[in-house]
Amino acid sequence: MRIDTEGRTAQGLTTFVLFVVLNVAYLVVCLPLVTVGAATSALLEVTLRYADDERGHLVRGFFVALGRNAWRGTAVLVAFAVPAAMLVFSGFFWLSSDGALTAVAGALALLGAAYLLAALLYGLALVGWFDAPLRRTVRNALLLPLAEPARTLGLAAIPVGAACVAYVLPQTLFLAATIGVSFGAYACALLLHGVFRRRQAHPSELEPVSPHSGE
Numbered sequence: 001m002r003i004d005t006e007g008r009t010a011q012g013l014t015t016f017v018l019f020v021v022l023n024v025a026y027l028v029v030c031l032p033l034v035t036v037g038a039a040t041s042a043l044l045e046v047t048l049r050y051a052d053d054e055r056g057h058l059v060r061g062f063f064v065a066l067g068r069n070a071w072r073g074t075a076v077l078v079a080f081a082v083p084a085a086m087l088v089f090s091g092f093f094w095l096s097s098d099g100a101l102t103a104v105a106g107a108l109a110l111l112g113a114a115y116l117l118a119a120l121l122y123g124l125a126l127v128g129w130f131d132a133p134l135r136r137t138v139r140n141a142l143l144l145p146l147a148e149p150a151r152t153l154g155l156a157a158i159p160v161g162a163a164c165v166a167y168v169l170p171q172t173l174f175l176a177a178t179i180g181v182s183f184g185a186y187a188c189a190l191l192l193h194g195v196f197r198r199r200q201a202h203p204s205e206l207e208p209v210s211p212h213s214g215e
Helices: 008-030 038-050 058-068 070-095 101-131 134-146 149-168 170-201
Strands: none
Touching: 008 038, 008 058, 008 170, 038 070, 038 101, 038 170, 058 070, 058 134, 070 101, 070 134, 101 134, 101 149, 101 170, 134 149, 149 170
């Protein structure tokens, strides 16, 4: 019996396996923790390219992007994650105190942390998709949550929803370890792709940048 390697079933199975390998590769690269920024920007780069008419190679492209995005991805992670963590700590500290003013201060701190985490996601995606100086990348990442509020809510809903499902159904953690992270990144890439194409067409709110030439 001859297998049609060009058939939809074979192509779908191959894509599924590639997403599983990409998922595992990403988690392994993230193990040292200091590589999370570079790994996430590389993951978003290859899923953004795949969302763009299935361009590029998922696994090979991930490792190519990992080397290319290493220092900028790490710098963006530090630039946003450190102040976000400080705001989270401050928020819970103020909320643990009694009083209306401390409650307001705690809520504002947590809102600020949420905004910075959204900007972090945009920043890591910008590192992967555009070739731009770090200062410009950080500035654009700070502007995008305000410029794209609806898509930002959609981007936030993907990891928050996945975390809620994992909390309610711990057995789904197996899916996260095999394909959940890479598939979630692809879902984010579909939203981010629309954001970046729209901003390239209407760049008035952002500083101009140039897309990466490819793998």
